[in-house]
Each structure stands twice: as structure tokens, then as C-alpha cells.
Amino acid sequence: MSKQYETVIGxxxxxxxxxxxKIFCSCSTEFGGKPNTHTCPVCTGMPGSLPVxxxxxVExxxxxxxxxxxxxxxxxxxxxxxxxYPDNxxxxxxxxxxxxxxxxxxIEIDTPSGKKTIGIREIHMEEDAGKLIHDEWEECSLVDFNRSGVPLIEIVSKPDMRSAEEVIAYVDKLRLIIQYLGASDCKLQEGSMRVDVNLSVRELGSKEFGTRTEMKNLNSYKAIARAIEAEKNRQIELLEEGKExxxxxxxxxxxxxTSxxxxxxxxxxxxxxxxxxxxVPIVISDEWIxxxxxxxxxxxxxxxxRYKEQFNIPDYDAKILTSSKKIADIFEATTAICNKPKKxxxxxxxxxxxxxxxEGIEAEELSFSPENLAKLIELVEEGAINNSVAKEVFEIIFKEDIDPKKYVEEKGLKIVKDEGLLIKTIKEVIEENPKSVEDYRGGKKKAIGFLVGQTMKKMKGKADPSMINKILKELL
Incomplete structure (x- = not known):
């Protein structure tokens, strides 16, 4: 019988x-400046310069x-x-x-077998190094010190995780905590959050740790999961072959x-x-904490x-709304204006x-205002526009953050409330579609849907389907 192994991850x-x-000087930490423009004697390590x-x-x-x-x-x-190292x-x-x-x-994470606490051994402050750029054309390496001295915290977990699922749950929970605190945007793909995986395997039931390796350069959840799987298999293979x-x-x-x-x-x-x-050492008073x-x-x-209690929102919805601080902020601000949390x-x-x-964009990149979303919801609630028009208008709000009230007025998208015009249009539809009328009268109640659709088409979508329905039933 082949041996069974357990993965141990920190x-x-x-x-x-x-x-x-930056952490020890007043240079800007802004991302994307020209190479070596956000630098000074301190963050480029000049002799005689002193950190402050x-x-x-610290906060x-x-x-x-x-x-x-x-x-x-x-x-x-x-x-x-x-x-x-050249970038240091x-x-x-x-x-x-x-x-x-x-x-x-x-912190506590959710796993398929229930809640589990992942221990944090320590969090320490440090400075980042610069960045090496390997120029293959010129066959040389260049160094950009803009990132040098950017403040970091390093969060070191205990080796409490046993699978890629647990690792991702832990990283995701930490990421949300830090984003909610406003301490970092934690973008894995841009490197403002970087995860190194320390992994070893041991025989199931063994108390001794195996030899660990550290894996770097993981900039997405998918990469983390694939790297853990590949490294676990690589180590098991070595042990099975009697190698170390x-x-x-x-x-x-x-x-x-591959790694x-x-x-x-x-x-x-x-x-x-x-x-x-x-x-000098840092003395942190009780009062400061x-x-x-x-x-x-x-x-x-x-x-x-709070969302479940205050807004009576189902668990599933609340989880999605709070999965990004930006979406939670938009939700709260819009609800404060229109007071319709479920909508x-x-x-x-x-x-x-x-x-x-x-559009392939992240929540953080959303640019529409809560005011305009609230106005759109009010237009639908008042019956000024119907749902299909609202969806079209929202696409423009999403991209350009326009004022929906002005837009609906300018484009003439308001629902036509003129009953005389509706009756006239519906009569035309009834005349043009004798087959559907016959079907409806013959007991096929679904046929009315086609007639409603035809009326909406003639009215260019600017009518209330329930009103059309009511008039059609009366006329038929």
C-alpha cells in the first residue's frame, strides 16, 4: 500500500x-513614475544619509x-x-x-469541514528593495530605485494550512481586512500584495515537519493553487524515489x-x-493603541x-456586497439616498x-456615482421608465456616469402614459395578428405575450407592459 502524505503550508x-x-524618507510612493525619479540620497543608500x-x-x-x-x-x-544584491x-x-x-x-477562515484558525506568528515592518530590469536587447541589467524604501509589512503565518483551498481562504480574508482598513489596495497582479509559499510534505500522522521549500512569484489565486499542487507532487515524488x-x-x-x-x-x-x-526604538503607549x-x-x-439586520438582506447577497469594500461603499451610499436596499x-x-x-474590470475601478444609481432606481420606481430602458441607461451610467434623469428627458425615453395612443396602437397590433388573437381566444393564454411584444416594438419600448397587458385583455 502506498504511503499517504500531508501537505504543511505557511x-x-x-x-x-x-x-x-516612503518609510524612511519623503520620496513619493506613487506607482509608475519614470525610472529613478522618486529617489533621494536616503532611498538610494548614499553614504552619510540617515533614515527618519x-x-x-507604524499606525x-x-x-x-x-x-x-x-x-x-x-x-x-x-x-x-x-x-x-544589485537592487538593494x-x-x-x-x-x-x-x-x-x-x-x-x-484569523478564522471557513473550510469545507468548518471554521479553522490560522495562526500569525508575527507582522514586521520593513523597506522594499528596488527593481531589476533585464534588458535582453542590450544584454545588461538596469536598476530602478523608485520602489526602494516603499514601506512594507510582512505577515508571517504559522504552518497551519493543509491545502491550496485553505491558503486562498486565508489570503483572501487578509486581503479584505487590509483593504477595509485602507492600509493597502492589495493588488496581487500589481505586486502590492506578494505571497511566498513555504511548503513541506510529511507522512500522514507524523509529527515531524518535512524539509520546506519557499516559492516566489505568485501573482494570482490560480498561480498559488497551481504552484502548491505542483510543489506537493514534486516533493512526494522525490520522497517516493528515496531522494531528499x-x-x-x-x-x-x-x-x-513549473518551478x-x-x-x-x-x-x-x-x-x-x-x-x-x-x-531609535519605537515606544508604543497604551493610549496610542x-x-x-x-x-x-x-x-x-x-x-x-449589520446588512442582514438593518437592511433585511439575504446572506448570499450580503456576502457578495461585502466581498469588496468599494461595492459595499457604493451600496451604503446609494441606499442612504433612495432608501431601497434590496433594489x-x-x-x-x-x-x-x-x-x-x-469589461474585465475590478470593483476598485468602478467610477459611477451612488447619486446616479439612486436616480435611476427612482425613475423605475416612479414608473417613468421600464426595466429594459433602465438597463440600457445603466450601461451608460456604468461607463460615463451620466445623470439618468437628464438623459431620459433628452432622449425621450420616458414611458408613454397616453392611454388613447396605447389603445390605438394595440388595436393596430390586434388587426395585424389575427392568428395570435385566435390562439388567445381559443385558450392559449401565452399568445398574449406575443401581442404585448409587438405593441412594445411599435411603441419603441416606451410603454408599460402591465398597462398593455390590461388593455389587451379588455379589448380581447
């Missing part, structure tokens, strides 16, 4: 914080720590992590090893669906850590509960989601 997640300036800590970085780190149930280290400091301008990185700002936390797994860092290539070795995995002593001499705690926004779990929810879950899928 994650290191780097999150770029949403500060306007950005207070906002974001504490906020994330509180939201993930961590203990806040009230006396914490920075350390120097020494390594030579000082030849060391300022990070935290001995006294990280947050410790011993955890080497502790190393591997790079995942999502196009080829390859980058370097042997270093341990802390390889980096010759020592306390950072240019920065309490102030941040009071400012914490409502997170997803609390919103879910707002239907527009967001139906047409908005459909158009997002068609």
Missing part, C-alpha cells in the same frame, strides 16, 4: 502600505495587528538584514527580526506551470542581523451582520457584476 505575505511617502521613520507606517502596522488579533509589541525596534542600494535592508511590531495573532528534498527558494513560472530553483534558502544567521544603529483601535473601521464580518443590491449584483465581467 505563508510570508508582503503588503505595500498605502502611504504617500514615517509614523503612518498601519498596528491597525493590521489589531484586526488580526495580534499582541502589539510596545517596545519594538529595527534591525539590519545584510545581503548583497545599501547592501542591507532595514527590517525587524528580534522585536517585530505584532506577534501571536490569528533540498531546502531552497524556487521561482514559479505560471506559463510553464525552478533560484537559490538555497537562507536562515536568519546567514543575514548577520544586528540592531539598526541609525534608528487605543486611539488606533477607536479609529478602526467596520470590517467585513461586522458589515455582514440597490439587485442592481449591484446583477447589471454591475455583468458589466464588470464584460
Amino acid at each position: 505563508l510570508e505575505i508582503h503588503v505595500e502600505l498605502a502611504t504617500k511617502t 521613520l514615517n509614523k503612518q507606517v 498601519y502596522a498596528i491597525a493590521v495587528g489589531l484586526a488580526t488579533n495580534c499582541e502589539i509589541t510596545q517596545y519594538c525596534k529595527f534591525d539590519r538584514k545584510n545581503y548583497f 542600494p545599501q547592501n542591507y535592508q532595514i527590517s525587524q527580526l528580534y522585536l517585530p511590531i505584532c506577534r501571536n495573532g490569528g 528534498v533540498i531546502q531552497e527558494t524556487r521561482r514559479w513560472d505560471d506559463n510553464k506551470e 525552478y530553483s533560484m537559490r538555497s534558502k537562507e536562515d536568519a544567521h546567514d543575514y548577520r542581523y544586528f540592531p539598526e544603529p541609525d534608528l 487605543e486611539n488606533i483601535r477607536k479609529r478602526q473601521p467596520e470590517l467585513r464580518e461586522e458589515k455582514l451582520k 440597490v443590491s439587485n442592481w449591484l449584483m446583477g447589471e454591475t457584476m455583468r458589466l464588470m465581467k464584460e
